[in-house]
Amino acid sequence: MMLKIGELASKTDVSHHTLRFYERQGLIAPAGRSDSGYRLYSDLDVDRVGFILSAKKVGFTLLEIQQLLELEITKDDNSCGDVKCFVDKKISAVNQRMLEMKRIKKSLQALSKACCGGSVPATQCTILEALSEQKN
């Protein structure tokens, strides 16, 4: 019933290095310790690693996951609105980054389009010229 770190590692496919790293980051702590100081994890801890992995898959950072876990643990004192708000803020941040990436993509495509791409020397390459242009 209690797992040592190596067992948890193979069960969750998270390395023991990473599990200890998550512990230092305050994401997970073993349910107890053996007499010799070995970490001992319970089934709840296994679930917790699952939560962390799920949250990572949807793009949350470790800090955000820490906050989500806090919400989870104290969920009786939090409302659905609190949790949804947390997710919606993340959606906004993701949207922001996507807009920036779209801008970048368009700029790059414009550069690519203007370049002949031939085997002629790049002496007059429009890409290099565009990047060299002074915007004063």
Added chain:
Amino acid sequence: MMLKIGELASKTDVSHHTLRFYERQGLIAPAGRSDSGYRLYSDLDVDRVGFILSAKKVGFTLLEIQQLLELEITKDDNSCGDVKCFVDKKISAVNQRMLEMKRIKKSLQALSKACCGGSVPATQCTILEALSEQKN
């Protein structure tokens, strides 16, 4: 005609810290040094900082900018095709990242949609439940 680092910094809006950092990264080197060891920059160096800033704006990393500068310097020996290929590879990478962001955005939106967002306790919050779900 020759600028000291502080002058280049205010001219380009790049801090002297960052200029020295770029130098360590091999992006730019002063045209010369004064007797007392001060960095002295030429007009070409000003252009070079402009190139770096332009390339940053379209999303290139410092390593990529280093490679682009290499292309620029040896442009007589490179073809337009080489330069365009470099940009197209970057576009592919950007597309990859955008796909991943879209996946994340959709997941987050699905989570948000399923949650009632009300002021009821989050004890049965579908978001927390979805993240807790085991995918074995």
Added chain:
DNA sequence: CTTGACCCTAGACCATAGTCTAGGGTTTAA
């Protein structure tokens, strides 16, 4: 001749998410 503004090098520090090593101790099985 001192003050302030500038310059120098070398190196520490920040976030982010780990990975790995050194140098020990423990457990288990042959």
Added chain:
DNA sequence: TTAAACCCTAGACTATGGTCTAGGGTCAAG
């Protein structure tokens, strides 16, 4: 009893793009 396999802590190291400090040297004006 000894070797393998596991565990422990503490801390270094990776990439990325800087920022900042410590502890000096230089230069110009008053």
